[in-house]
Amino acid sequence: MKMSPAGETRIWTTLDFDRDGKQHDWLRLPFSTDQSAYGVIPIPITCIRNGVGPTALLIAGNHGDEYEGQVALGKLARRLEPLDMRGRILILPALNYPAVVAGTPLPRRRRQSQSPVPGRGEWHSNPDDRPLCHLGSAFDG
Template sequence: MLSEFDPARPGKAYYDLGPITGALDGVSGDVLCCINNGAGPSVLLLGGVHGDEYEAQVVLRRLAASIAPEAVTGRIIIAPSINFPASEKGRRLSPFDGQNMNRVFPGKTDGTPTERLAAFATRHLFTAVDLLIDVHAGGRDVSVVPHVFGFSTASSKVGSEALTRLMEAWGYRFIQHVDGIRETACGAAKEMDLASIEVEGGGGRMQGAELRIMEEGLLRGLAAFGVLKPTLPPASFAGVHVTAGPEGQYLASAPGLVEHLVGLGDEVSPETVVARIHPVAGADAQPRPVRSPVPGYVLRQTEHAFVMPGQLIGNVGTPLSR
């Protein structure tokens, strides 16, 4: 592994995130893979911002190993586990500082380990590419239907029309439209006029089918961007554009055990009983029905059977008329 980072080095190179980022004062970390093959588009695949979002990390490590430089036109940089201190413990947050990496961007070069890793990504990786693809998953708390969302500015190399076409190329059923948060990786990219796509799907469960959906979406997206030779037939978009604000969340009104009556991706209306909360004590066995707050599609569900009042049970995305 190389310890001097050079994003333009021809061919495939592996770097050690420990010494090149200085995040843990030179202690060895996870790999960063950089593949260069001539002139062309450039992309960064970022995984493991949250250490418990396992699917993304497995898929990106597999892509780094399997993509041959000859299949690339331009540059692909892959960081399977950018928050490696958290990933190495199987946890969402770094054991060194407990910070949520997706709230510390653009990071600080003299900050905590999490801030230093974020700063390295912002300063050295974001500046080396035309597009950021930040791959997340539900983590241990929620399961998420596969979907993508993206951000660009009027000055981004990949403009908003091109970004929408790219997201449609993923072949997923849902494209979400959200207001970005500045302190996320995608938010910091937007501040630098770098276009980004955030990928979601799965939920810390490591289902083979969900890993496959994630990998195939990325392969289709990279091919549509022109940075990777196509290996799959292109998907024609037949999905839905949705918004997913707080009005679509359904929360527990009482402590109890959640029984989900709909599945991820199911279409629901305000008449639909999406879940029931069963009491955990007392002679009354009557569960409380939970109805969908809005018409739309189920995007997320809690992975926790036991909930307390106010805790998220799920959320529904509302179709956008376009």
């Protein structure tokens, strides 16, 4: 199985972003805890590709308690087929997976992030959120 780096980041996946078809997998963000030095934060991803064309990145779940986008992108990932489109669509229905699982805006946080993408602003200064900083840098254009 080929391991594809997701840009210049520690996040990795086995997805082949250049392969035509529909693939479901996880982005894996390495994260050590007291329970395991080899843990990861899983981030679900669907890659749908049909030939050459533009790439669209669809994200929901930045805040774990905002369910509408998560539900909509989950349905889209299941229903959209490669023959329905041209190009590539990357769907991340639960970008901040720990917050999505907890059903809270942000894991271990009391303050609201002012940034639409984790890894910006105050996220960099909080030691508890250091692994989540990699999410923002992975998707920084």
